[in-house]
Amino acid sequence: MSGILMYKAEPYYKLDDLNNIELPKCMYKMKNLHKEQSDGPKSAQRGSSSGSGALEALEQRQENILRDLDALQTEVAAMMQHLPASVKQQASATAAGATCGQAQLEGPVRDIVINASPSSPPLSLFIMYELLKQQFRCFGSVHVHSSVENVPEGLCKCLGNGIRSDLRNRTDFQLAITLIWKDVKPSPQMMMSAAYQTPIHGESNVARYLGRILQPSYDSLDPVTATEIDTWVDMASTQVLLGNNKERAASLRSLNSRLGKHDWLVGSGLTLADIVMWSALHQTGQAAGVPANVKRWMVACNGQPAFQSALKLTQS
Incomplete structure (x- = not known):
């Protein structure tokens, strides 16, 4: 039985056809986004209008915007020449304050979380918080971690509002400080970035950070x-x-x-x-x-x- 074929079929290709098979040079082809292949005057015109024409329009638009900005800057400079000296000084002071003088907290709420031990409360934090409230819209909240017990009532209200979880109006504030009484030693820890989760250790470093918010010009x-x-x-x-x-x-x-x-x-x-x-x-x-x-x-x-x-x- 080993030498007997079960069935026989005719080959579906011819040996001569193997030499005529065209193999692809790439997996797939797509239209050239930069410039169409030109095979005549109409094709060249079509490629210019769809490709380089759009690019030229974008360049022209950018040039127009830059020209308008230059004209606006020249107009503002000319108007400044006719302003009283007092108004010029006030405008200069406002610009300087926005860059390095006065504290600015724009954008979303800046969240700061501080872990501290109630056995050694960072008193500088409460002083800095009072100073920050004079300059910004501040939100303070206090919480107690399960690692500590019998936190004095005064420490639970050290930021002025006691233990609370109502954060419905949190977006109305510029600075939010969350204090968590926790068994952390030997010094407090501050988290100022939820994305990186890199703690800042030590009361002095926490005070430095808050101080730079209060006075951005400190480093200058x-x-x-x-x-x-x-x-x-x-x-x-x-x-x-x-x-x-x-x-x-x-x-x-x-x-x-x-x-x-x-x-x-x-x-x-x-x-x-x-x-x-x-x-x-x-x-x-x-x-x-x-x-x-x-x-x-x-x-x-x-x-x-x-x-x-x-x-x-x-x-x-």
Whole structure:
């Protein structure tokens, strides 16, 4: 049976046809979008109107727009020459404020989430929040994580509205700060981008971020002034808050020496350095036994309206 065929069929191709098969050079063909193949005057005219004609129209439109912008700029410049000097100065100040001077928060709500331990509340946050409310439409909310228990009532209302979940009017605000009391150590954590989920650690760094929202021109300050502020902020964070007794004592001596000749830590007014240092002294329990110069400075800080809400928390 092995040598017997079950059936036999005629071949469906001829050997001579194999040499005449045309194989494709590409998978598929499509019309040339840039220029049609020209095989005569009509085809060339058609390609020019559909391809290069549309491109020329787009170029002409762009040239018209640029020409109109140049004309508008020239017209505005001519009008500015006839304005009073006071109006010119006001316009220049407005333009400068929009770029680097005054704080600007345009667009959607800027969301900031801060995790902090209720055993060591970041008092500088509450001061910065009061200052931010004077300049922006701020929304604050407080929540308690399951990792902590028995959070004092004052801490639950530290942003002025207590624990709430009603966010229906959230879009009416420019800045939203959500504080979550959570078991985080050794310092607070801030999330300022839901997309990247990269936390910022440390009360001093949180204060720096909020300070730049409050004063966008901070980075354009005199380098010496900016460095002095950063030095005191770092001292408050590393030596007062997280340092040992020897480091804290040394910081207090430096602080007392500085305030013996100046009313504020840097410059002639309140800065971020005063806010963070004031917070660090209260959190470590050193506020009650400070030297005379530091005590006078703390009284001046306590008299600032933005410190009132944080001061109440230290007394509760």
